[in-house]
Amino acid sequence: MLELVIQWLESHLQPCVYKQMLGFECLGCGFQRALIALLKGNIWESMVLYPGLIPMIALFGFLIIHLIFNFKNGALILRYLFIADITIIIINYIIKIIH
Amino acid sequence: MEEQNTENQNTQGQTPAGGEKQMLPNSTAVLVLGIVSIVGVLCTQGILGVILGIIGLVLASTPMRLMKENPERYTESSMKNLKAGRICSIIGVSLGGAFLLLAFLLLLLGLGGFFAILPFLDNFNNFNVDMISLLPF
Numbered sequence: 137m138l139e140l141v142i143q144w145l146e147s148h149l150q151p152c153v154y155k156q157m158l159g160f161e162c163l164g165c166g167f168q169r170a171l172i173a174l175l176k177g178n179i180w181e182s183m184v185l186y187p188g189l190i191p192m193i194a195l196f197g198f199l200i201i202h203l204i205f206n207f208k209n210g211a212l213i214l215r216y217l218f219i220a221d222i223t224i225i226i227i228n229y230i231i232k233i234i235h
Numbered sequence: 236m237e238e239q240n241t242e243n244q245n246t247q248g249q250t251p252a253g254g255e256k257q258m259l260p261n262s263t264a265v266l267v268l269g270i271v272s273i274v275g276v277l278c279t280q281g282i283l284g285v286i287l288g289i290i291g292l293v294l295a296s297t298p299m300r301l302m303k304e305n306p307e308r309y310t311e312s313s314m315k316n317l318k319a320g321r322i323c324s325i326i327g328v329s330l331g332g333a334f335l336l337l338a339f340l341l342l343l344l345g346l347g348g349f350f351a352i353l354p355f356l357d358n359f360n361n362f363n364v365d366m367i368s369l370l371p372f
Binding site: 206222 | 273
C-alpha cells in the first residue's frame with residue numbers, strides 16, 4: 137500500500153512555477169521530494185532536502201490532537217510550533233538561495 | 236439601526252444566570268484555516284495560502300468583536316484558539332503576499348521567460364535583461 141502511494145507520488149510530482157518561469161526556487165521547493173524520502177523511511181535525507189517538513193507534520197498532528205482533546209495551553213503551543221516552523225523554513229530558504 | 240443592533244448584542248451579551256460559558260463562533264475554523272494556510276503558501280507558491288489566510292481573517296473578525304465586547308461570556312480555550320488562528324492567518328497572508336509581490340515585481344522587470352510564452356508580446360523579449368545574473372546571489 138505504502139509503495140503504491142510512493143509510486144503514485146513519484147509519478148505525479150508537481151513542477152514549481154517559480155523555478156520554471158523565474159529560474160530560482162520557491163519557499164516550498166523540495167517539499168515533495170522530502171515527503172517521498174520520509175515515506176521511504178530516510179529521515180536524514182528528508183531533513184536535508186526540506187527541514188521544515190517534520191515540524192510541519194508535528195504541527196498538524198498536534199492540531200488534530202488539540203481539536204479532539206482541547207488542551208489548556210494547546211493554542212499557545214500550536215502558535216509557537218507554527219512560528220518555529222516558519223523560521224526554520226525561511227532560514228533554510230535563505231541558506232539555499234545563498235549557496 | 237445600529238443602536239438597535241448594539242442593544243440586541245448587549246441584551247444577548249449578558250451572562251446567563253447559570254454562568255455557563257459559550258464557545259466563540261468560528262474559533263476552531265479560524266485555527267484550522269490559519270495553520271493550513273502555510274501549506275498553501277508552500278505548495279502553491281503563495282496563492283492558496285493568501286486565499287485561505289484571508290478567509291481566516293474574515294471569519295475571525297466577528298468573533299474578535301464579540302470577544303472584545305464581553306470576554307467573560309466565552310470559554311477561555313476558544314478565545315485562545317481564535318487568537319492563535321488569527322496570528323497564523325496573518326503570518327500566512329504576509330508570507331504568501333510577500334512572495335507573490337516579489338514574483339510580480341520580477342515579472343514586471345521582464346525577468347524570466349514569462350513574456351516569451353505570450354505570443355502577442357514578442358516585443359517584450361527585447362526587454363528580457365537577465366536580472367538573475369545581476370543579483371548578488
